[in-house]
Amino acid sequence: MELNKExxxxxxxxxxxxxxxxVLLVNYKSVFQVLKVGFNIIFPFILGAVLAFIINAPxxxxxxxxxKNEKMTNKKAAQKIARPASxxxxxxxxxxxxxxxxxxxxxxxxxxxxxxxxxxxxxxxVLQDQINxxxKNENFxxxxxxxxxxxxxxxxxxxxxxxxxxxxLNSTYTIAKSVVNGLTTFFISFVFACYIVLQKEKxxxxxxxxFYAFFKEKTVKKILSVCSLAYHTxxxxxxGQCVEAxxxxxxxFVAMSIFRFPYALLVGVLIAFTALIPIFGAFIGCAVGAxxxxxxxxxxxxxxxxxxLVLQQVEGNFIYPHVVGNSVGLPxxxxxxxxxxxxxxxxxxxxxxxxxxxxxxxxxxxGYVYKRLHDKQIDETTITS
Numbered sequence: 466m467e468l469n470k471e472x473x474x475x476x477x478x479x480x481x482x483x484x485x486x487x488v489l490l491v492n493y494k495s496v497f498q499v500l501k502v503g504f505n506i507i508f509p510f511i512l513g514a515v516l517a518f519i520i521n522a523p524x525x526x527x528x529x530x531x532x533k534n535e536k537m538t539n540k541k542a543a544q545k546i547a548r549p550a551s552x553x554x555x556x557x558x559x560x561x562x563x564x565x566x567x568x569x570x571x572x573x574x575x576x577x578x579x580x581x582x583x584x585x586x587x588x589x590x591v592l593q594d595q596i597n598x599x600x601k602n603e604n605f606x607x608x609x610x611x612x613x614x615x616x617x618x619x620x621x622x623x624x625x626x627x628x629x630x631x632x633x634l635n636s637t638y639t640i641a642k643s644v645v646n647g648l649t650t651f652f653i654s655f656v657f658a659c660y661i662v663l664q665k666e667k668x669x670x671x672x673x674x675x676f677y678a679f680f681k682e683k684t685v686k687k688i689l690s691v692c693s694l695a696y697h698t699x700x701x702x703x704x705g706q707c708v709e710a711x712x713x714x715x716x717x718f719v720a721m722s723i724f725r726f727p728y729a730l731l732v733g734v735l736i737a738f739t740a741l742i743p744i745f746g747a748f749i750g751c752a753v754g755a756x757x758x759x760x761x762x763x764x765x766x767x768x769x770x771x772x773x774l775v776l777q778q779v780e781g782n783f784i785y786p787h788v789v790g791n792s793v794g795l796p797x798x799x800x801x802x803x804x805x806x807x808x809x810x811x812x813x814x815x816x817x818x819x820x821x822x823x824x825x826x827x828x829x830x831x832g833y834v835y836k837r838l839h840d841k842q843i844d845e846t847t848i849t850s
Contacts, residue, residue, distance in 0.1 A: 508650065509650045509653040509654045509657065510653075510654070510657055512650065512651075512654040513653070513654035513655070513656075513657030513658040513661065514657075514658070514661065516654055516655060516657075516658035517657070517658035517659075517661035517662050517665075518699070518700075518703075519703075520552070520555055520556070520559070520658055520659075520662055521661075521662050521665070521700075522700060522703065522704050523554075523555040523558055523559070524548075524551045524552050524554075524555040524662055525551075526555075527550075527551040527554045527555055528547055528548065528551035531547075531550075531551065531554075532547035532550070532551065548662075548663055549663065552659065552662055552663060673685070673689070676688060676689070691825070691829065694825055694828060694829070695821075695822075695825045698821045698824050698825050698828075699821045699822075702820060702821040702824070703817075703821075706740075706741055706817070707741070709740065709780070710737050710738070710740035710741050711737055712780070713736060713737065713740045713747065713776070713780050714733045714734060714735075714736050714737025714738075714740065715733065715737070716776050716779075716780070717729075717732060717733045717736050717737075717754075717773075717776065718730060718732075718733030718734075720772055720776065721733065721769075721772075724768070724772070726758065726765055726768075726769060727757075727758065727761050727765075728754070728757050728758065731757070732750065732753075732754040732757065732769075735750045735753055735754065736750035736751070736754070738750075741817065742816055742817075745804070747773075747777065751769075751770065751773045754769055754773070755769055755770050755773075796827075799823055799824075799827060800820060800823075802823070803816075803819040803820045803822070803823035803824075804816050804819065804820065806819055807819030807820070
């Protein structure tokens with residue numbers, strides 16, 4: 466190989482890159498520590514971007530419906546205050562929801578949990594008698610049930626929780642420091658989020674300028690296309706999932722109130738929150754609700770499960786397709802894969818993130834496959850099993 470200037474420069478670059486990688490591998494602990502510090506520094510801005518994405522959805526709704534009509538469009542003053550007013554209304558709506566949960570739902574849940582402790586104590590001997598009657602011919606099982614002191618087990622668990630809470634409360638300095646740090650991070654994130662949603666068009670232009678300055682025009686168009694696809698997919702999924710969860714929780718609250726089931730508000734709120742978890746969420750709420758009703762009346766527990774199955778069919782066949790629709794555009798098998806991977810890696814948040822993320826990857830890959838088939842002049846409709 467001829468060692469000209471260009472070849473020597475490439476070799477120098479390769480040697481420097483190799484040395485850099487070796488240094489990173491040798492000092493990997495320090496590298497991870499630096500990355501951790503860097504992540505802690507930029508975390509408020511990442512959280513701010515997430516908050517901006519969440520706030521932007523209701524803000525766009527109010528801006529579109531309150532300030533985009535013909536009368537408002539022709540007034541310059543209305544257009545100047547459209548964005549700040551929409552942001553303020555969106556924040557007030559979010560705060561209103563939080564206040565309703567704090568002052569209406571939380572006290573009711575407190576009463577429910579207070580009566581639940583008494584119900585558990587009364588249910589334990591009834592459960593033991595039923596097990597003894599059911600397995601009266603099985604001496605081993607009845608002896609084991611008689612010797613099992615469930616009340617003592619529950620009291621031990623409660624004492625453990627009390628002691629654990631007491632230990633935490635004794636660490637006043639640690640708690641105060643965590644609260645202050647959390648409030649500071651949230652305040653920075655919130656201000657950053659407000660700046661993003663108020664100046665999003667200007668910020669979009671600035672980002673495009675940076676892209677066009679460092680990348681080719683064709684590459685920039687591809688990047689912007691992918692970003693647009695990801696934004697609309699995540700937005701449609703998030704808004705649709707939230708609306709669908711609220712509708713499902715309200716259906717359960719109304720139905721349980723009509724049939725005079727206990728814990729109607731608790732179960733309705735629980736199912737509304739767990740329904741945010743795709744596929745498995747509502748069934749988690751069903752299991753907890755059935756357990757609560759089982760301690761009051763086993764017949765009502767069975768009736769609740771039947772009611773759950775009926776409402777799930779109504780929601781799945783009539784409500785979900787219209788509320789969420791095909792916004793995600795992901796086949797069921799890949800939804801299951803996304804939920805499993807997201808849950809394994811990041812828990813509940815991973816389930817919510819991985820479904821739209823997998824949908825974006827699926828759409829991009831599908832478009833690439835169709836393009837390859839078109840380049841090869843293959844009609845995809847003629848491909849059969």
